[in-house]
Amino acid sequence: MVSGKNMGEKPRSASMEAIMGIIKNTFGETSKLVFETLLKIGREVQDEDLAMHAGLHVSEVRRILYKLSEHGFVTSRRVRDRETGYYIYFWRANTEYLPQILISRKKTVLNKLMERLKYEETYIFQCSSCSSEKERFSFDDAMINDFKCPRCGAQLEPVNNAVTVKSLRELVERLRRSVEADEKRLYNRGS
Ligand SMILES: [Zn+2]
Structure with missing residues (x-):
């Protein structure tokens, strides 16, 4: 040992x-x-x-x-x-290769978070009646349907996701800065 x-x-x-x-x-x-x-x-x-x-x-x-x-x-x-x-x-x-592995992992997570953020920012309406279905609508979809649910005709309501969006934005920003710092450290080394 x-x-x-x-x-x-x-x-x-x-x-x-x-x-x-x-x-x-x-x-x-x-x-x-x-x-x-x-x-x-x-x-x-x-x-x-x-x-x-x-x-x-x-x-x-x-x-x-x-x-x-x-x-x-x-x-x-x-x-x-x-x-x-x-x-x-x-x-x-x-x-020598480990920092690159770490950066690429972070980038994968960053991309997933950005996709999630984009979804949260785009699909901002849901049905007030059949919201258990979890179907969400973009502003354009909602407008085309006169802000009514295409399934049941009830009013479409804004999704209450402000907290989620805020924390996702913060996470994305923090991770982006972290990746930037890592890459700077990695590629400026020895120069
Ligand atoms: Zn509905």
């Missing part, structure tokens, strides 16, 4: 916490453990060593490493063993 002394280990950043969260939610707790152990070791390592450190079976670790590498979280270097002729793989966390 890895020794308890981690004197040289840097405190984990907020973005690394986010990466851990993504790995856990996407691939499960064991994958998170494998990735965490790889980070802790902090250098290239063979799957057998990693399995030993993580206290897991090597076949499981191998399966997880391939899955993680498909998604860019880890990377490997292949070396041919001169004696056996077999390839040996050395694994490490793909730390």
Whole structure:
């Protein structure tokens, strides 16, 4: 097992916490453990060593490493063993690529929020009578129908979504700024 002394280990950043969260939610707790152990070791390592450190079976670790590498979280270097002729793989966390993973995740969430916001801002009327149907109408739809429900003829009413719209706008704005800051940090690095 890895020794308890981690004197040289840097405190984990907020973005690394986010990466851990993504790995856990996407691939499960064991994958998170494998990735965490790889980070802790902090250098290239063979799957057998990693399995030993993580206290897991090597076949499981191998399966997880391939899955993680498909998604860019880890990377490997292949070396041919001169004696056996077999390839040996050395694994490490793909730390250079991790910020990009985070940015692309944030952008996905941002797009979903923006779609939701657009919906909330566009479909602003609903029927006062059959509103349980949850059908909503844009201003133009409502106007064409003389502000009456096309199904039952009752009056169409404005949707009471001001709070939702406000909080969605704030979320979108916060996330957009966060993505901008991340990209600035990533692409201005070393220049
Ligand atoms: Zn109706």
